[in-house]
Structures are given as structure tokens and as C-alpha cells.
Amino acid sequence: MSFAWAKPYEPKSAFGRWIDARLPLPRLVYGAVGGGYPVPRNLNYWWNFGVLAGVFLTIQIVTGIVLAMWYYSSVDGAFNSVEHIMRDVNAGWALRYIHMNGASFFFIVTYIHIFRGIYYGSYKAPRELVWMLGLVIYLLMMATAFMGYVLPWGQMSYWGAQVITGFFSAFPLVGEPLRIWLLGGYAPDQATLTRFFSLHYLLPFVIAGVVILHIWALHIPGSSNPTGVDIKEERDTLPFHPFYTAKDGWFGAAVLLVFALFTYFAPNFLGHPDNYIPANPLATPAEIVPEWYFWPFYAILRAFTVDFILPAKLWGVLAMFASILLLFFLPWLDNSAVRSGSYRPLFKRFFWILVVNLILLGWAGGRAATPVVIAVSQLATAYYFAHFLIILPLISKFERPLPLPDSISTSALHGERSETAPAGITRPSATTATPAE
Amino acid sequence: MLRFILGLVGLGFVGVLLISFFVTTADYFSNPPEPTAEEEFHHHAKELHLASDGPFGQFDEKQLQRGFQVYKEVCAACHGLSLVAFRDLEALGYNEAEVKAIADQWAIQVPTTNEETGETATRKALPADRFPSPYPNEIAARAANNNAFPPDLSLITKARHGGAAYIYSLLTGYEKQQSAELVRKFPAAKTPQGLYYNPYFPNLNLAMPPPITTNGQVTYAPGNPPPTVDQIAKDVTAFLVWTAEPKLENRHRAGLAVAIFLLIATIIAYLAYRNIWATHKAKVRVTGPLEPQNIAKSQIAKDQEGVAG
Numbered sequence: 233m234s235f236a237w238a239k240p241y242e243p244k245s246a247f248g249r250w251i252d253a254r255l256p257l258p259r260l261v262y263g264a265v266g267g268g269y270p271v272p273r274n275l276n277y278w279w280n281f282g283v284l285a286g287v288f289l290t291i292q293i294v295t296g297i298v299l300a301m302w303y304y305s306s307v308d309g310a311f312n313s314v315e316h317i318m319r320d321v322n323a324g325w326a327l328r329y330i331h332m333n334g335a336s337f338f339f340i341v342t343y344i345h346i347f348r349g350i351y352y353g354s355y356k357a358p359r360e361l362v363w364m365l366g367l368v369i370y371l372l373m374m375a376t377a378f379m380g381y382v383l384p385w386g387q388m389s390y391w392g393a394q395v396i397t398g399f400f401s402a403f404p405l406v407g408e409p410l411r412i413w414l415l416g417g418y419a420p421d422q423a424t425l426t427r428f429f430s431l432h433y434l435l436p437f438v439i440a441g442v443v444i445l446h447i448w449a450l451h452i453p454g455s456s457n458p459t460g461v462d463i464k465e466e467r468d469t470l471p472f473h474p475f476y477t478a479k480d481g482w483f484g485a486a487v488l489l490v491f492a493l494f495t496y497f498a499p500n501f502l503g504h505p506d507n508y509i510p511a512n513p514l515a516t517p518a519e520i521v522p523e524w525y526f527w528p529f530y531a532i533l534r535a536f537t538v539d540f541i542l543p544a545k546l547w548g549v550l551a552m553f554a555s556i557l558l559l560f561f562l563p564w565l566d567n568s569a570v571r572s573g574s575y576r577p578l579f580k581r582f583f584w585i586l587v588v589n590l591i592l593l594g595w596a597g598g599r600a601a602t603p604v605v606i607a608v609s610q611l612a613t614a615y616y617f618a619h620f621l622i623i624l625p626l627i628s629k630f631e632r633p634l635p636l637p638d639s640i641s642t643s644a645l646h647g648e649r650s651e652t653a654p655a656g657i658t659r660p661s662a663t664t665a666t667p668a669e
Numbered sequence: 670m671l672r673f674i675l676g677l678v679g680l681g682f683v684g685v686l687l688i689s690f691f692v693t694t695a696d697y698f699s700n701p702p703e704p705t706a707e708e709e710f711h712h713h714a715k716e717l718h719l720a721s722d723g724p725f726g727q728f729d730e731k732q733l734q735r736g737f738q739v740y741k742e743v744c745a746a747c748h749g750l751s752l753v754a755f756r757d758l759e760a761l762g763y764n765e766a767e768v769k770a771i772a773d774q775w776a777i778q779v780p781t782t783n784e785e786t787g788e789t790a791t792r793k794a795l796p797a798d799r800f801p802s803p804y805p806n807e808i809a810a811r812a813a814n815n816n817a818f819p820p821d822l823s824l825i826t827k828a829r830h831g832g833a834a835y836i837y838s839l840l841t842g843y844e845k846q847q848s849a850e851l852v853r854k855f856p857a858a859k860t861p862q863g864l865y866y867n868p869y870f871p872n873l874n875l876a877m878p879p880p881i882t883t884n885g886q887v888t889y890a891p892g893n894p895p896p897t898v899d900q901i902a903k904d905v906t907a908f909l910v911w912t913a914e915p916k917l918e919n920r921h922r923a924g925l926a927v928a929i930f931l932l933i934a935t936i937i938a939y940l941a942y943r944n945i946w947a948t949h950k951a952k953v954r955v956t957g958p959l960e961p962q963n964i965a966k967s968q969i970a971k972d973q974e975g976v977a978g
Contacts, residue, residue, distance in 0.1 A: 319757075486935045508824040537693055540689075604697075607694055611690060618683050622679045622680065
């Protein structure tokens with residue numbers, strides 16, 4: 233919206249002009265995701281995942297609305313109503329499996345989207361609010377997914393609700409009343425199920441609202457790009473439509489293909505078998521594990537085993553909340569003037585350590601709490617906090633970044649016939665003569 | 670200032686975690702966890718291949734009919750199938766009249782209310798009824814089974830780790846006696862009176878007596894494979910895969926169509942993308958001189974040679 237060369241919207245028909253004078257909605261869309269939004273020309277495929285998150289949000293809302301027409305939010309009827317959908321409702325099995333796996337894929341693409349932002353420094357000025365609104369979306373997603381998992385009222389639904397609401401009781405004084413207030417009773421029951429259903433239906437629309445703010449805030453400075461260099465002139469950009477709609481289109485179809493393979497051929501691969509057992513408040517399952525996308529946080533929660541000043545449980549809960557809240561400070565923790573990790577040799581190394589560390593945390597969170605698993609989650613949790621709160625500020629202080637390209641177009645277009653490389657750089661010498669290294 | 674405060678917070682968490690880590694490891698080495706009988710003697714599920722396996726799998730109707738027969742003659746005495754209706758059996762290849770007869774002759778009747786007196790009563794099952802449970806409630810089920818509760822089998826192959834292979838392994842995995850080694854090493858894990866040793870069961874000792882004990886325990890109609898213990902177990906497992914996922918065939922068929930559609934869509938969309946970008950294809954060459962590493966290298970070379978720039 234902010235570039236001088238952005239193409240203004242020109243209605244092509246009389247009806248278009250009529251609408252444009254009264255409700256310029258087509259103009260808004262054109263400027264947001266059409267030919268009127270200039271986008272850096274050098275975006276790589278990591279930039280496709282934001283649109284994909286929007287696609288999965290839409291899939292979840294559409295399938296969810298139809299599922300809600302058949303779902304029955306009662307402790308006696310919920311489990312059987314889901315099985316009724318699976319067995320007797322026309323294509324109900326497809327709706328339910330799409331919704332189930334759609335949640336997992338929503339998290340997969342969102343996690344990739346978040347890590348793209350971390351690697352390329354997309355959270356830095358002037359995009360701090362884009363980043364923070366994104367974190368708000370992520371928090372809402374976590375709440376929505378957790379409550380959705382409770383709805384089938386299987387064993388893992390029930391005990392997951394019991395455990396997760398139990399976190400709140402770790403807080404002194406207010407904890408236990410807060411837990412009871414959240415559940416609407418002393419243990420998960422009808423009141424819990426009904427309110428979770430109500431909120432599970434509400435929150436996706438709140439997410440959609442925050443998504444609009446997220447995109448709005450993004451459109452003020454425009455999209456970031458792999459070099460992290462600001463857009464300077466028209467040849468740095470291409471219009472969103474048709475260039476990025478085409479790129480998102482084919483890549484989106486490919487991701488939907490992977491999604492379909494899971495949904496139709498391994499629909500329960502990402503789930504837990506215990507949730508096919510109806511909830512039984514009298515029988516605790518041998519293992520209580522959340523869905524895979526919460527495993528790293530579950531590992532953080534279980535990592536604290538010593539009552540050091542505060543009870544271990546409170547440490548775990550505080551750390552779990554802190555692990556997400558600290559991300560809100562990321563734009564100020566990372567003080568480096570260079571955005572893109574490609575030009576930050578030290579940052580890049582630690583970024584990959586962070587990725588491995590999070591996979592390790594996920595692994596630890598999904599397993600039974602043996603001493604080895606607990607020890608791994610303790611070290612990995614320690615690294616997680618050290619990475620963001622200690623290492624990152626130090627890196628940005630001491631790192632010597634690599635020289636940046638002058639502009640997106642010198643970086644992106646170099647090597648094309650029409651362009652020549654800036655003088656001095658391609659000069660043959662002993663060290664640069666073998667570019668294959 | 671903000672960075673300083675957050676750094677202290679980070680140090681706090683890291684410190685507590687390191688204390689926790691040292692306490693955990695010290696505890697582990699000074700007081701190592703005792704090995705359990707389950708860890709050492711529990712077996713993973715055997716391999717099982719069914720017609721419904723794989724992305725193109727479809728049910729073997731004859732096998733499902735045999736499996737249903739096994740359920741009827743062996744399992745139904747204790748285990749319910751409350752999510753399946755008699756009418757669903759048409760998917761196994763029975764016609765309407767056969768389904769009606771099966772429902773009519775089902776050994777357990779459906780609870781109802783006497784139309785005249787209002788008292789509770791029972792009636793014969795109809796095709797629209799779901800399979801009636803063998804016990805009126807959990808208390809009655811436990812009272813009749815040495816305080817064990819036979820689970821409903823409708824979803825059993827989806828509700829256990831290992832799925833169908835686990836059910837098949839459990840049915841065929843009973844052992845008459847625990848090995849002497851187990852009893853010697855773990856006296857506490859000795860099979861108690863009234864339980865049965867089965868190394869495929871997570872706790873090793875199971876309340877269900879071996880349900881399929883002899884070849885020929887169920888008599889199959891002519892034209893079917895001989896009813897060995899293994900065959901009977903396989904057949905009833907295949908049937909329970911169907912009860913847990915009756916729409917499996919629809920799912921596989923639809924999945925194939927969706928996958929082909931999306932594959933074609935991906936290819937067409939990719940070609941469109943290539944076409945649109947053809948004149949604007951602007952890629953950074955992977956080893957191009959403007960890659961950060963290469964710029965750095967040339968900078969170093971320049972420094973070494975004393976060239977300015």
C-alpha cells in the first residue's frame with residue numbers, strides 16, 4: 233500500500249465503477265493480495281507458508297461448522313456423536329478426518345512460518361507488530377486446538393483437560409479457585425465440555441480477525457525478503473498477482489496433496505489411540521500426552537523437578553508460559569541491524585542449534601517421563617531459555633555480519649543476461665576463481 | 670536495560686534447570702531405576718497382513734463374515750459391539766433378509782419397555798438396532814468377570830497401540846506358563862490366580878482367559894480355509910478392523926481420487942507458475958559471486974593482495 237509504483241485499482245466495467253464508488257471492496261482486495269501489492273521479487277519457498285496457514289484456517293472453519301451440525305456436546309453423547317459422524321453421516325468420516333489432520337497441518341505450516349520469521353529476522357523493525365500479532369494468533373491457535381481435542385470426550389480428551397487446567401492450580405492462592413472457575417467444577421464435566429465447545433467455535437473467528445490485523449500491519453512496510461534489505465525501487469518488486477498467486481497456487485496444491493495422503497491413508501497417524509476409548513473419570517490412562525504440537529511445551533513443563541525456592545510444578549508452569557511470552561520481546565532481544573540470517577554467520581549456527589534443540593524437546597515431551605527423557609528435556613529447556621535471553625543479545629553485540637547486497641535487485645537479478653555484476657567482485661583471483669567451492 | 674532484565678530471567682531459569690539436571694542425574698546414578706518385568710518380557714506385536722492394509726486395501730468380505738461368526742460364537746458372550754448396528758452387516762455381503770434373521774436370532778435381546786405395564790422388558794433385535802451389550806451395566810460385567818470389565822470391541826483396533834496386529838498377537842499370544850527366568854527374576858510379577866500370562870499384553874497378566882484355544886473351535890462353512898487358531902484369530906481381527914473403520918474402503922477410494930486430482934492440479938499450477946515467471950525468473954545463483962560467503966572470500970583475497978575496495 234505504501235510504494236509509489238503500486239498499481240492503482242482501475243475498475244474495468246461499468247458495474248465495477250459503480251461498486252467502487254459505493255463500497256470499494258474490490259479495491260481493498262486488489263491492494264492487499266492483487267496486482268496492487270508490490271512484493272519483493274526474490275522471495276523463496278519459505279515465504280509460502282503464511283498463505284498456507286490461511287488456507288488451513290479456512291479448511292478448519294468450514295469443516296468445523298459442518299461437524300458442529302452433527303456434534304452433540306454432552307458428556308454422555310459427545311463420543312457417540314463423533315462415531316455417528318464417522319459411520320452414518322454422509323462423508324462424515326472425511327469431514328472429521330480432514331478436521332483432525334487439518335489441525336496438525338495448520339500447526340506444521342505455522343511452525344515453518346514462525347521459523348522462517350526467526351531465521352530471516354522478519355520480526356525486526358518496522359515489523360515488530362506483525363510478529364507480535366502473529367504470536368497472538370499462535371496463542372489463540374493453541375487454546376483452540378486444546379479445546380477441540382477435548383470435544384470428542386475420549387480418554388485423552390478428558391485427562392488432557394484435567395492435566396492442562398491443573399497447571400493453573402500451581403499458582404499460589406488464586407490457582408485452585410482459578411482452575412475451578414475455568415472448568416466450571418472440581419473436575420472436567422458437562423460444564424467444561426459445553427464451555428469448551430462454545431469457545432472452540434468462537435476462537436477461530438477471533439483468529440480470523442487477528443489475521444486481518446496481521447496482514448494489515450504487514451502491508452504497511454511490505455513483505456520482508458531473504459536478503460533482509462529494504463525495498464528501494466520498482467525493479468525490486470513484482471506485483472503479488474499474478475506472480476505470487478501463481479507461486480502460492482502450485483505450492484499450495486502440492487502441500488494439500490501431502491495433507492490428503494495423511495488424511496486419507498494414515499488419518500490416525502498423528503493421533504493417540506486412547507482417544508478412541510470413551511472418557512472414564514475413574515481410570516487414568518497409562519500415559520497422558522498432549523497432541524504432538526504441544527510436546528515441546530510439555531517437555532518444558534516436566535523439566536523442573538526440584539523445589540528451588542518455588543515448588544517445582546510452579547517453576548514448570550512459569551517456564552511454559554515464559555517460553556512463549558519471551559518471543560514477544562524477540563525484536564528487542566536481537567539487536568543486530570542485519571535482518572537476514574544468511575548474512576549472520578554466528579546467528580545462523582545458533583539458529584540451527586535451536587531447531588535441533590526444539591526437535592529434541594518435542595521428542596522428550598512425547599515420551600514417558602523416564603530419567604533419561606527428563607534429563608534431556610532439562611538440558612534442552614535450559615538451552616531454549618539461554619538461546620533467546622542470553623545468547624541472542626550477545627550474538628547481536630559481537631557478531632560481524634557479512635556485507636549486504638546493495639539492493640534486492642542486484643542480489644536477485646545478478647547473473648541474468650541483461651545485468652552485469654558490480655565491478656570489482658568478479659575480478660579473478662586465486663581465491664575466487666573456483667566458485668564451486 | 671530490558672535486555673539486562675531478560676538476561677537475568679534467562680539465567681534464573683537456566684540455573685534452576687541445571688540444578689534440576691544435576692539432581693536428576695545424581696539420583697539416577699545413586700539410585701538407578703529397578704528393571705521391571707514388563708520392560709524385559711513384553712513382546713511387540715507380531716506382523717499381521719490383512720486385505721484392508723495399505724493405500725489400496727479393501728476388505729475381504731468372506732473373511733469378515735468368518736470374523737463375524739467368530740465374534741458371534743466366541744466374543745459376544747462377554748464383549749459388546751455397541752457402535753455397530755445389525756443393518757451395517759450388509760456391508761459384509763449379507764442381504765436384507767439375512768440381516769433380519771441374524772438380528773432376530775441374536776442370543777442377547779434388546780432392552781425395551783413393556784407397552785402395557787411400563788415395566789422394563791426385552792425384545793428381539795431388529796436390523797436398525799445396534800448390537801445389544803451382554804451386560805446391563807459395568808457393575809454386572811465386573812461381577813461376572815472376576816472384577817474385570819470386558820471392553821466394548823467396536824473401536825478396539827483403533828484404541829490400542831499396535832492396532833490390529835496387537836489384537837491378533839494378544840489372541841494368539843497366550844503362554845501356558847511364565848518362563849522360569851521371569852519368576853526367578855521378578856517374583857512379584859508371577860501370574861496371580863485368575864489371570865493369564867500373555868507377553869503381548871502391556872502388564873503381562875491379563876484377566877481374559879484364552880478365548881481361542883483349539884483348532885476347529887469354530888466350524889466354518891465349506892469353501893473357507895480350515896479354522897486353525899491362527900486363522901480364527903486373523904478373521905476376527907479383520908472383522909474388528911471393519912467395526913472400527915467401516916468406511917475404510919470409501920476412504921481409500923476417495924483418497925486415490927483426491928490424490929490424483931491434486932497431483933494433476935499441482936502439475937498444471939506448476940506449469941502456469943513457470944509460464945508466468947518465465948520472463949521474471951530471478952534466482953540467486955547458488956555459488957554466485959554475490960553469495961555472502963563468496964563476497965567475504967573475495968574481501969579476504971582483496972585484503973591479502975592489498976587491493977582497495
